Amino acid sequence: MRRNRLISRARTSASADALAKLARRLSESGSRIEDRLWERRLVESINDRLGRGFADDIEAALEELSRTQARAYDDLADLAESCAESATVEIDGKPHDALLLAVPLLAWSRYRLPATTLAPSLVDAIGAQLAGHLAARGTRIAVADYLYSIDQLPESFGEVHDAAQKLFEACVAGRRLKIDGKGLREPVMMLADTRYVLAAIVAPQGAPLYHWQETGVDPDAKTAALTAFREQVGGALAPLMTGCRYRVLAPNAFHAALRQADRELREFSLEAAVSYLKLAYDMNPASLQATFAAFEDKRVEEMRIGIGPAGNDDSVIEGVVWPLLGDEEERAQEEIDAGLRRLGVNRVTAHAHRFPLEYCDDCGAPMFPNPAGHAVHAEPPEDAEELPAAPLH
Ligand SMILES: [Zn+2]
Structure with a gap:
């Protein structure tokens, strides 16, 4: 056993070194043409580790770069996030781009904030709003039937990759994704916190994901589309969020959505604390x-x-x-x-x-x-x- 562990550690470290080396060369590149080649090699290497269940190598490479090369660290982290949350899937023999989305909510309550299974009608309503306001023509949407707290979401690149793959499969099959809530951690209780709905969008390779990317559509149509989405989904969630004040944020790719929600939660928490003191005392x-x-x-x-x-x-x-x-x-x-x-x-x-x-x-x-x-x-x-x-x- 010990021998195996040593071999495995040596392999991990060589594999992490290979990733770190490519990331250093990418961070030194001076042109888009050179970038593209390093990026392609890195994406292949990262996807290979994710696909074989060796995502720890990516974390180890990041750990190494974080101490020495900030730019290479950022480049590798960006690509690793992107690879974990996206994939190429086949539908009827044709390649499609698949992306894991998160719809964040900010909420506060004097009671326990919900983190729970979503009723099928609510899952379908959220899916319909994603399809109606966000998705380009020819795309498919799937929604996971759970309202997650931050500590219940997939965390490592490997976990995000696995969660994304399950949603992509559901999307290709045209069904909701059922989540077993019993397997999830009990959320830490906070006055104000974030909640998330996870979804996937799949589009023919190279075609627009979002409708404001379509030819002939004003790219600024995005603003009105997101406002409408947030209002409609906010309304649909009302029965679930009884006793809470909450705000639906703009959906985005998984990692970007989490970052934005973390940022917005700070001032929202301040507001919640001041409102709570008025309400409770x-x-x-x-x-x-x-x-x-x-x-x-x-x-x-x-x-x-x-x-x-x-x-x-x-x-x-x-x-x-x-x-x-x-x-x-x-x-x-x-x-x-x-x-x-x-x-x-x-x-x-x-x-x-x-x-x-x-x-x-x-x-x-x-x-x-x-x-x-x-x-x-x-x-x-x-x-x-x-x-x-x-x-x-
Ligand atoms: Zn205490």
Whole structure:
């Protein structure tokens, strides 16, 4: 057994090295013509690993490049994401392009946000809206019958590839994809969070995927199409989202949609926290004060915002985590400050010192900064009469 493991590790490392080498050459290329050749070789190599279940080699190559060559890392990551979420499939002997789509939602609630199986009629309604507002003529759509939380979605390149393949098969066969919810992780409970519907679109190779790409259609038709889609799907989801405030975001290719949703969730969470304090404790934005600071492990990971009653510099009633997502800390500070003021919270303290990335030992909740300069547990106000339905611990 040990011998096998050693052989397997040696193979993995040679395979990862080969990918890293191609990515370095691509990142040095000075022309589209040279790019295309390296890209083609990389795509073949990545697809080969994904197809044989060796996606770990891709992660290992990225790990190696992340320490040394940022551009090569970005090039390989872009191609790996693209290969995991797309494929060429055959229908009636003809090659077709297949792409995994995600439809993100931002939602918040005093109750548990749903992560659940979608009724067949709802799956069909979402499929019809994708076909009606997004898809080009001659494409096919399939929708998976589950509303996912972020921690239930496929994560590694291998998992994304496998999930995409199942949806592509459903698309070719013209049916819904059934998801067994029992096999999925229990979502972490948050006041505000993202939810996702997964779908696939398949088009004849080289033909438009989206209708605003069709010849003779104004490319700007995209804006109105997405607005209509978001409204219609928002309406269709209403029975499922009882007790939640939510917003449907624009669908996109899987990885791009997740990134956009992560970004938009930050300000949405701030809004949710301020609305929640009004709804649960009748605290107006003008009666609140907010404190924010950078929280770091080895490097600065995220900003955290503690919100509590004005005049009490120890208390934090509700908190928001603001991940940096590659942004500069300074820019995040400006956005948080502006976001709070837009919501009517004008008493804002920004701490210049860094806090350790701490969580509660009992419940795992993040600790939030208070105006006095400590990281504390969010607690309901002492004189709260109406306890919120969601236990705050
Ligand atoms: Zn706790």
